[in-house]
Amino acid sequence: MAKIEIRVLKPDDDRSGFTSGDSDLDRFFQKYAAQNQFRHHVGTTYVAVIDGVIAGFATVSAASISVDDIPEKLRRRLPRYPLPALRLARLAVDQRRQHQGIGQRLLRAVFSLAHEMAARVGCVGVLVDAVPNAVEYYRRYGFEELEILEGALGDRPAPVSMFLPLASIIAPGQLIQT
Amino acid sequence: MATSQSPVQISAFISAETKARLEAYIREHGIKQSFLVERALQHHLAAIDAIPADVLIPPVVVISKASAAKLAERLINPPPPTDAMKALFDG
Numbered sequence: 727m728a729k730i731e732i733r734v735l736k737p738d739d740d741r742s743g744f745t746s747g748d749s750d751l752d753r754f755f756q757k758y759a760a761q762n763q764f765r766h767h768v769g770t771t772y773v774a775v776i777d778g779v780i781a782g783f784a785t786v787s788a789a790s791i792s793v794d795d796i797p798e799k800l801r802r803r804l805p806r807y808p809l810p811a812l813r814l815a816r817l818a819v820d821q822r823r824q825h826q827g828i829g830q831r832l833l834r835a836v837f838s839l840a841h842e843m844a845a846r847v848g849c850v851g852v853l854v855d856a857v858p859n860a861v862e863y864y865r866r867y868g869f870e871e872l873e874i875l876e877g878a879l880g881d882r883p884a885p886v887s888m889f890l891p892l893a894s895i896i897a898p899g900q901l902i903q904t
Numbered sequence: 905m906a907t908s909q910s911p912v913q914i915s916a917f918i919s920a921e922t923k924a925r926l927e928a929y930i931r932e933h934g935i936k937q938s939f940l941v942e943r944a945l946q947h948h949l950a951a952i953d954a955i956p957a958d959v960l961i962p963p964v965v966v967i968s969k970a971s972a973a974k975l976a977e978r979l980i981n982p983p984p985p986t987d988a989m990k991a992l993f994d995g
Contacts, residue, residue: 750958753959754959758955758956758959761954761955762955762959762961765954766951766954766955768951768955768960768961768963769961785961787961787963788963789961789962789963789964789965790963790964790965791965791966791967791975792964792965792966792967793966793967793969793972794966794967794968794969803976803977803980804972804975804976804979807921808921808964809975811965813961813965815961830992833992834992834993837992837993850979851978851979853965866986866988867986867988867989867992868983868985868986868988868989870974870978872967872971872974872975873967873968873970873971874965874966874967874968874971875966875967875968876962876964876965876966877962877963877964877965877966878962878965879958879961879962880957880958880959880960881958882958887965889975889978891978891979891982891983892982893979893982894978894982894983894984894985894986894989895985895989896985896989896990896992896993898993900993
């Protein structure tokens with residue numbers, strides 16, 4: 727199997743030929759992922775590269791989760807300040823490279839990043855904006871749906887917001903108990 | 905963008921946390937609040953012009969009370985890693 731390199735997007739990466747089959751994701755990656763990262767610093771894109779060609783990408787951003795008008799009975803269970811999280815906003819794999827474990831490699835990188843973020847600046851878990859047909863995929867990893875009142879992505883069809891606590895994510899190097 | 909036109913006043917309800925950060929920044933940099941607010945708005949509007957709203961990633965997510973209850977439960981009693989999670993990191 728070809729070697730997959732996961733790394734941060736570079737300004738001169740050729741994104742023009744990327745085709746995932748989802749025109750909105752392709753448009754974002756080809757036209758705006760670099761602007762988001764290098765000009766506005768509002769999100770970072772990680773790419774999976776095989777033989778010098780981008781085979782997939784995942785765009786993440788730091789986010790905070792707030793509760794509107796927190797109920798009294800929850801005040802003792804949740805801190806009063808917003809909860810820091812890693813937001814996996816977009817993930818896609820090129821059609822020519824689908825079903826080769828590239829999405830999993832990107833997801834594993836995102837999970838490792840969440841642990842790194844927790845160690846460095848704080849992170850309670852991963853928030854994913856799942857395209858509707860990927861909900862079951864994320865559920866297998868333990869993600870559960872959240873109802874978002876504000877701060878949803880503007881993608882169409884509307885993504886499904888799901889959350890996974892950090893403690894349910896295996897840390898890099900952690901002994902796996904079966 | 906500052907112009908020679910007479911300034912107008914706006915008002916807005918913001919979170920106490922944002923207000924505290926705003927005031928701390930003003931103290932730290934010795935600038936006027938109105939200057940900072942207008943510059944921040946200009947930056948935000950410029951970003952929206954450069955990147956369509958539908959591709960922006962909002963930094964703040966507000967969840968419902970029901971989801972907050974579920975989130976609190978998961979943070980206090982997190983489920984163990986699933987088999988798929990274990991398989992992802994196995995090997």
